[in-house]
Amino acid sequence: MSEKQQRLVYSVIEFLNQSIEDGTVKADDKESLEVAIQCIGEAFNVDPLNQEQAEKLSVKPATLQTIFDVFIKTRDKISSGAPSSPASAAASSSRSKAPSDEDKAQAETHKQTGNTLMSSKKYDEAIQSYDKAVAMDPTNPVYYSNRAAAYSSKGDHLAAVGDAEKALSVDPNFVKAYHRLGHAQYSLGDFEAAASAFERGLKLEPSNSGLKSGLQNAQARIEPAGGSPPTSESATPTTRRPATGTGPGLGGMADMLRGVGGGGGGMPDLASLMNNPQMMAMAQQMAANGGLASLMQNPAVANMMGRVQSGDMPSMEELMSDPGLREMANQFGGAGR
Template structure:
């Protein structure tokens, strides 16, 4: 009944939001409130029960956003069927391609400046001039995901794959967006399709591992909030976003961030018996290990891990340090701990 209750909760959220934002007239609100109560009681869903809301919520997706994706997908399929027998669009001219590349470059710069709406407009202009270039769809998908419009990111990622089925990053974008929408089965399917194209891709393997961990068995995670996905897709076409020289993270800045979050500087350990992470990040041996990870791509894979992104976001928002059990439950982190000798011998 869990999925049905999730649907019911989404319906109740939509109806309550319609009351709050004035969509429903004042005269009709009382009748709608009665209907909300009756629907909730019939399916055993109580929007006032926070523990139940945490278990059943599909946020950041909403019923309206999911319905919009369905309509867009249906319209796209209908349009494709109607024009299937017509002649293909003319190939873009050299001048169009050159102009499209300028718009793409502008979009990349706007992404680096976190001007996501402007970046979307630039990529849209590039697509208008050259709809055959899969990178434009992929970059626009990244821009949509950056502003949490993951339903739109799904459509662009699918278009990128449709334009070039061998474009591996399109599968990563698609899996990332579906993961954000808590559609873990669709996310896993996207990562698998990408691995069919590039079986050795570490980012896709990590994404698949984390998506599958949320699926099997689904009941074990009913009381857990959705994990945040990676904010950087490996080898992005957008240069310079959130990285230091050569794309490596700024270790000193990371130490300052951890210290400001209350994870270092005042004592030998953080909350819950965790080590002083800020001091660790400034430790020469830790720096050397981090540099080794960056040299072989391990740091990039680590930062693309949805579990790591979730932990960092949670700590930044005041959610506290992860427990050692939580850290060791993630295969990627467990392997890294063994690699650094933190595994403490055999298990």
């Protein structure tokens, strides 16, 4: 079962559940529809109540309804614009390929108006201006690209994908459209498609920093074949954790211990301990060579830190009765004297 198929099924289930909640379905039919939802989910191994699946399969902010609406509108536009005869087809093609100078001038005026509206965050009005620019000069990829940016700014990334693709169909060498397309695909959660868009753009402009950054971010979110998220070793340079004492493990432990105080149950002042220069130097060295990560994965350490965080401070006698913690304490003691 591919992830794309599961995304489609998840969107269908979301649509059916929404239809139950908003009253689209009659009360007498709700129970039958709920059974159908359960059967569909089991058949495709999709559980809408599973938070992990929800984050992975959801296409929000798009919905099945908005996706379908875009398709219908696109099909209607194509149908309404279809010429009725070969002669009219030739005339229509001639107009689309060679707008007059006056048409181009008007299109530029509409584009400038749209840009001004974008600066004011009036995205719907900006889209209307870009619509007019496209109508006057459908051969200019900039108008589609700008409209894609407006759609993305208002959260309609699916429409942005359509406009970015349209811009590239007009001019496959228009690099900015690859950035628009990659950004929209990334926002929709299709990281592989986003990476592909950024890569296509980089083939045309290898030094483009925006495309490079976008590609790194997309690649960092793509799960390897085994299904596990990227590790710090396989992640792109922008996602690797710094190998210093300021890493998440040390910082989180220090923040948690600062509020504990000292002396409880024979324990030392842990806040002062974490502020001790020698201790911090040792912790930084552990973080640099991977020792801190191993330490925080120790079950005994994890249990102790959980108790500390909940306010249940273990005594020194209790800690020293645990062989793993006693060995850890000896290591800390030897290094921190």
